Amino acid sequence: MNRRHFLGVSSGASLGLLAGCASNPINISKANVVVVGGGYGGATAAKYIRLFSNNSAQVTLIEPNTEFISCPMSNLVVGGHTSISNISTPYDNLSKRHGIKVVKDMVTSIDAKQKTVRLASGATIKYDKLVLSPGIDMMMDRVEGLQKANQEGVTVQAWKAGPETVLLRKQLESMKDGGVYAISVPTAPYRCPPGPYERACQVASYFKQFKPKSKVLILDANDDVTSKGGLFKKAWASMYPGMIEYRSKHNVVAIDSKKKVIKFDVQDDVRADVLNILPMMRAGNIAVQSGLANSNARWVNVNYINFESTAAKDIHVLGDSIQVAPLMPKSGHMANSHAKVAAAAVVAELGGLEINQTPVLTNTCYSFISADEVVHVASVHQYDAKDKTFKTVPGSGGLSAEASKLEGVYAWGWARNIWADSLG
């Protein structure tokens, strides 16, 4: 990077975009960082590598979608309380404000030895550091007939916000009053632990107003509600009595798309009108294909101090795709937190500096139990050098005392701020 470019970007910084960074004189302008995936993890990493490197590192973000659609808040689209456009953010600020090269493409392979990634378009890009934040993919083959049922439009996941979210909403709107919506919950870990239970609330809030004879069935492979259990159960009993039914230990093994029947390993079959079937999940395809998913061929093991893959040097993996530390949820907020720790480590390593020995992560997760009432769970995770993992701090974090509209306001405040923090 030449001096003029450096000064130009820095003057942008003085507009207040990174006022606190003026004291950091690092310059790693010859470093090429490639970030794969523009979700909460990848977009944040791209932006913060620029911020922490004084806008000197060359950052390329590879993302196939034209805009970011948030999974958090997307259950409100299912419930009919907001729209997809309200939860979408374009990628252009990452290029305009932060000088990131955003490439609309997909990575098809990674060569960790040559330190290159190959794109679907055929191009090859060289990296000094690769940041991989590919999210999750569904293990469709774990449920017999699910792929076919999906293709026929009988089942839907809507676990990546976008067209499927809209499709699920349409299916609910088309369903007759007196029908059954069933959502299956896979064995943990999966993306967004409280998500299925929040979605059940959202569907019930719609039914309560427009289709009061209808029913919501939660078919959970786990022994009990995996997140905010007390708060959700209270909401189901008090706000949606007789409408939401929770069944634990219901592990889906097959779908009969003709009869719209869900089959389990032990329990009796269930027929439903709208089938929201969530199979087990694993790291995004590129992590599995490239051999980085070295935890049961499902998740990526990382060194938590810098989120570098244990399988490949200079590849840092973030977000839902990693094998988590104890009590670390697969959430958007957590992915954003991972990204900042990884960004600091990437910049330090490229600059020949010692990396942070005491990184900190936080998580905040709000769930809407109605259109505007919300409950949260929050945690703080400090790095433990002895055990080389993140641990929650005893006495910190916790749940809402009860659902409130005030937290509904904060939930939207959280969303707008984290979207700006990741993409703005």
Place this chain on the structure above:
Amino acid sequence: MFFQSARTLSKLGLGISAVGLLSLSTPAFSQSTANSINQMALAATCANCHGTNGVGVPNAGMPQINHLSSEAMLTQLKAFKSGARTGTIMHQLSKGYTDEQLQTISNILGKK
């Protein structure tokens, strides 16, 4: 204190930063650069809710913090941590940080 020197640098602005590039090889300076990145990363744990560098989205619904001086911010964070101030979530999150970390966050995010 690092913060005082960082603030001095900050006040002097870009000229000093650009000159500083030449001295990256000095061990003491490298350490302060590493510290600076680490401190920014720590303060960034607040940004998810309160905005990058503590500058929140206007009228988004989340309390703004960027009008607070470092001293006022630290007082509030410590009040949340001790339980003297109640809240929906900050009393839970503040307990996850050491006093030193809260001091660092306040120094970085407090109004300059």
